[in-house]
Amino acid sequence: MLMRVRTVARNLCGLLYLICRHPSALIGLVILVAYVVMALFAPVLAPYPPNTGSVRQSFLPPAWQEGGSPAHLLGTDHVGRDILSRIIYGARVSLWVGVLSVAISMVVGLVLGAISGYYRGIIDDVLSRFAELLMAFPFLLFAIGVMAILGPGFFNLIAALTFKSWVEFFRLVRGETISEKTKEYVEAARAQGQSNFRIVTGEILPNIIHSVVVLATLRVGYMIITEASLSFLGIGVQPGVPAWGSMVDDGRDYVRTAWWVSTMPGLALLLLVLAINLFGEGLRDILDPRLKVD
Amino acid sequence: MRGLRVLERILSTIPIVFGVAVIVFCVMRFTPGDPIDVMMGREGHVSQEQIDALRREFGLDKPIHVQLYMFLSRAVRGDLGNSLTKHRPVSALIRERLPATVELALGALVFSLVLAIPIGVISAVRQYSFVDRASMAAAFFGISMPAFWLGIISIIVFSVRLGILPSYGRLPYGLEPARVTGLYVLDSVLTGNVSSLVAALRHLLLPSVTLGAPMAAIVARVMRSSMLEVLRQDYVMLARAKGLTEWAVITRHALVNALIPTVTVVGVQTGVLLGGNMIVETIFSWPGIGRLAVDAIFNRDYPLVQGVVMVYALTFVLANLAVDILYTYINPKINL
Numbered sequence: 001m002l003m004r005v006r007t008v009a010r011n012l013c014g015l016l017y018l019i020c021r022h023p024s025a026l027i028g029l030v031i032l033v034a035y036v037v038m039a040l041f042a043p044v045l046a047p048y049p050p051n052t053g054s055v056r057q058s059f060l061p062p063a064w065q066e067g068g069s070p071a072h073l074l075g076t077d078h079v080g081r082d083i084l085s086r087i088i089y090g091a092r093v094s095l096w097v098g099v100l101s102v103a104i105s106m107v108v109g110l111v112l113g114a115i116s117g118y119y120r121g122i123i124d125d126v127l128s129r130f131a132e133l134l135m136a137f138p139f140l141l142f143a144i145g146v147m148a149i150l151g152p153g154f155f156n157l158i159a160a161l162t163f164k165s166w167v168e169f170f171r172l173v174r175g176e177t178i179s180e181k182t183k184e185y186v187e188a189a190r191a192q193g194q195s196n197f198r199i200v201t202g203e204i205l206p207n208i209i210h211s212v213v214v215l216a217t218l219r220v221g222y223m224i225i226t227e228a229s230l231s232f233l234g235i236g237v238q239p240g241v242p243a244w245g246s247m248v249d250d251g252r253d254y255v256r257t258a259w260w261v262s263t264m265p266g267l268a269l270l271l272l273v274l275a276i277n278l279f280g281e282g283l284r285d286i287l288d289p290r291l292k293v294d
Numbered sequence: 295m296r297g298l299r300v301l302e303r304i305l306s307t308i309p310i311v312f313g314v315a316v317i318v319f320c321v322m323r324f325t326p327g328d329p330i331d332v333m334m335g336r337e338g339h340v341s342q343e344q345i346d347a348l349r350r351e352f353g354l355d356k357p358i359h360v361q362l363y364m365f366l367s368r369a370v371r372g373d374l375g376n377s378l379t380k381h382r383p384v385s386a387l388i389r390e391r392l393p394a395t396v397e398l399a400l401g402a403l404v405f406s407l408v409l410a411i412p413i414g415v416i417s418a419v420r421q422y423s424f425v426d427r428a429s430m431a432a433a434f435f436g437i438s439m440p441a442f443w444l445g446i447i448s449i450i451v452f453s454v455r456l457g458i459l460p461s462y463g464r465l466p467y468g469l470e471p472a473r474v475t476g477l478y479v480l481d482s483v484l485t486g487n488v489s490s491l492v493a494a495l496r497h498l499l500l501p502s503v504t505l506g507a508p509m510a511a512i513v514a515r516v517m518r519s520s521m522l523e524v525l526r527q528d529y530v531m532l533a534r535a536k537g538l539t540e541w542a543v544i545t546r547h548a549l550v551n552a553l554i555p556t557v558t559v560v561g562v563q564t565g566v567l568l569g570g571n572m573i574v575e576t577i578f579s580w581p582g583i584g585r586l587a588v589d590a591i592f593n594r595d596y597p598l599v600q601g602v603v604m605v606y607a608l609t610f611v612l613a614n615l616a617v618d619i620l621y622t623y624i625n626p627k628i629n630l
Contacts, residue, residue: 133313136607138568148591225440229573232442248443259450266443273438
């Protein structure tokens with residue numbers, strides 16, 4: 001057990017070293033860590049509570065603009081709430097939704113993909129046809145439909161995003177399992193009398209997990225954008241919870257007079273997704289050089 | 295032989311479309327909330343008799359499998375039922391709105407391909423140059439950019455600040471060209487209506503760019519990477535050794551082969567384009583089926599949701615089918 005922990009720790013240190021040597025992955029990771037810190041310590045870092053404001057202070061421009069105040073660095077919205085504070089709190093929703101929805105999709109896709117690819121037969125046929133059916137729906141339309149059925153809310157949002165996104169992981173794991181199970185090391189494990197469960201979890205999965213991790217990292221950004229799109233349409237998290245998508249929507253009616261209300265949360269979203277994609281692509285170059293974009 | 299394979303591939307889409315229809319029907323029927331209650335909620339106080347009459351009219355009093363059979367048999371004939379909220383046939387509503395959506399999707403497709411393919415090719419040919427680095431950085435921004443935010447920023451810059459492009463609708467009132475296809479740009483060209491053409495193009499520009507930008511970014515990256523791979527092949531070296539000009543090598547030998555992965559991505563992205571148009575249509579008040587879908591979902595207008603989702607899914611399946619068939623023409627070695 002101790003040996004295994006040591007091996008995992010050594011591998012993680014090696015990975016961290018490789019990330020540090022990959023400039024874009026490192027930049028992505030640093031920005032990502034900054035966002036995580038911001039989300040974790042939101043009550044300490046935010047200058048104001050997210051839902052407190054006064055109509056008398058509505059539409060204050062950012063500090064560097066005429067009429068702006070250093071007390072509200074990024075300005076205020078239509079009800080006088082501090083935009084910076086809401087952006088800081090909004091990072092919580094985006095990060096949680098992104099990470100949780102991808103983690104659940106990954107686990108579901110991993111289990112079903114491994115079963116489907118390893119056993120083939122009727123299970124594979126049924127799961128593959130079902131996955132094909134789900135692929136026929138545009139992702140956002142599907143998510144909007146599920147949210148309309150379940151209603152707004154944090155866990156409903158996770159469910160809506162997970163319902164279809166496991167298919168990506170399923171297809172990847174299924175394909176990789178089919179390809180790996182014909183290799184000699186799997187034959188050797190079988191000859192040793194290992195159980196199917198042991199072969200899949202102990203032999204095949206460690207050989208395909210890097211592709212799954214890369215896909216997961218790259219999907220987090222997409223999920224965050226989809227969550228923001230749903231919040232923008234008014235069917236994301238519960239009203240009142242600061243989310244970047246709904247903040248952009250709040251400012252839509254005032255783009256002619258108060259551009260910052262929509263622009264600032266969108267910028268925060270863009271920067272986070274950029275960081276995730278930089279990190280994800282860097283990780284792909286490191287873990288799966290076959291897929292490296294030249 | 296190829297014709298037979300194409301036919302086989304076309305037939306293989308039928309179970310998928312059937313499955314989509316069944317899923318949509320079941321999901322909408324098992325959703326909490328009665329559609330008649332939703333409908334009556336809008337129309338004030340009504341008696342139980344009126345509610346029962348409406349149930350009979352919409353077939354909601356029948357067992358679920360009979361409703362499914364009725365839905366499927368009508369859908370095959372193009373009858374998608376009547377909208378609960380708009381009190382009109384769903385197929386007529388979709389027919390009315392579809393041209394706007396098709397025009398927007400085509401605009402986005404043209405924008406993304408016209409921009410992305412040359413950028414991908416130039417980036418590959420001039421690898422690691424300033425142009426390559428700048429365009430790939432822009433592409434990276436493109437894939438990370440939320441469409442709704444890009445739309446709002448483009449409205450702020452081009453409509454509010456510069457005042458050079460309109461920010462909503464398809465055309466100003468009274469400028470609509472005579473209807474031929476329902477696609478305003480095409481109809482303006484066909485009827486020789488220059489003022490409508492200019493106005494339609496101006497209205498189309500911002501929504502198309504907003505919708506097409508992520509696709510352009512992805513296509514440019516794929517194009518660059520497949521072009522780089524092709525440029526290293528022996529037959530390209532042979533073409534160069536034969537003394538062909540660089541232009542001829544790229545256009546006649548490399549480009550055609552590099553287009554194969556791009557066609558796949560374009561096919562897959564068509565689905566994303568359709569999924570994204572609901573957001574873009576909402577931002578730019580574009581009267582297409584994307585907005586119709588969002589409104590229908592919020593209003594629990596089951597027949598309308600079923601109809602619109604069927605159209606989306608069918609388009610997505612057909613786009614994939616078209617890509618598969620196109621493959622065999624671009625590269626005859628590929629079997630369906």
